[in-house]
Amino acid sequence: MPLHAHVRTRDGWPVQHAVVTVTDMTGAQVLRADADPDGAVVSQAPLAPGPYTVVVTALGYAPAARTALVAGPGRAELGTVVLARAGGVELPPPGAWTLDPAHSSVGAVAQHLGISSVHGRFTDFGGRVEIAPDLAASRVDAVISAASIDTGNGLRDKHLKSPDFLDVETYPEITYRSHGLTPAGPDRWTVHGSLTLRGIVREVDLSLTYLGTGPDPWGGTRAAFHATAELRREDFAMNYNQVVQAGIAAIGTTVRVELDIQAVRGEQLPQA
Structure with missing residues (x-):
């Protein structure tokens, strides 16, 4: 070979x-x-x-x-x-961009028993990106329905919605609002923002990669991004855990967030 x-x-x-x-x-x-x-x-x-x-x-x-x-x-x-996509480092045009939930995903991964991972996703979310002429002044605002968590297991999802974790009846929304960008490469940035989860506000940075911009089949213009972040559960008062044999925690202390986002130029999504 x-x-x-x-x-x-x-x-x-x-x-x-x-x-x-x-x-x-x-x-x-x-x-x-x-x-x-x-x-x-x-x-x-x-x-x-x-x-x-x-x-x-x-x-x-x-x-x-x-x-x-x-x-x-x-x-x-x-x-x-x-x-990289041709022209991928050419930034999206300034203006308002609307997140397209049908072609985006908001996922979370947690370690289980110290040997594997459990993957989940939120199915109900939305948001808006404002690309400023001065890129550092750009903003992103996103809202996630906490009750839309889906890990593929009904009993686990019910527990995640309980006060042990997301407490969705008391805190139905998870929000993220950015307040700054730091360049990390020709098509990568660190997004600085505030995450509100279970009513607790913490500073959370997103490692963001810009994947490019192009036309869609409905006459619109789309920009695509991939972003990751790591959260500590204790920062948001999610301290529930079980310890199994050998002292190993059933659930990891950190959660990895993975975002694949398409945003459509304009204040509203085009009709399919």
Whole structure:
């Protein structure tokens, strides 16, 4: 297996139409291979030991180039190659953007028994993004219905809605309001904001990646983002836990939040 790589988007999806081209130091092409439906690129064509330039291209994505050094066995192990959408670092136009819940997800992951994870999501949420001409002044406001938590297990969801956790009857809404942005790269930012959960307000930073902007089938313009954050349950008075054998807590003390967001330009969503 002289050449092996995986081609992915910034949020982890395979790029199945990617093309990998390998040239030697004279600029002569010595190998060309296509990615399979899983984004994997495998070529059995022999490569002589030495340095090569590898260029990965795909329609709609900016090309990525790297140098590969083939050693004695003749293998070029490229690992994961991440492609950004073409023009992805061009920021969304200023103005109001409305979150599209039908094409977005708000998820949470908690450790269970110290060996695995339980995944949940909120199914009822909405929000608004205001992109300012001065990007640092941009804002995001989001509201989540706490009772919409869904982990795929009715008994667990009932417990999560109880006063041990979300206490949805007393605190029906979870809100997030940003108040600042700090650049972390050409298409990444740290979003600074206040999260209100169970009536408790805490400062929570989101690690945000901008995935690009483009037209949708309904005549609108969409921008896509991926964001993550980590919360400590004790910061929001969710201290319930059980200790199983060997002193291991049944539920982890932290919760990882994962957001995949599409926002549509304008104050309202277009009609499908």
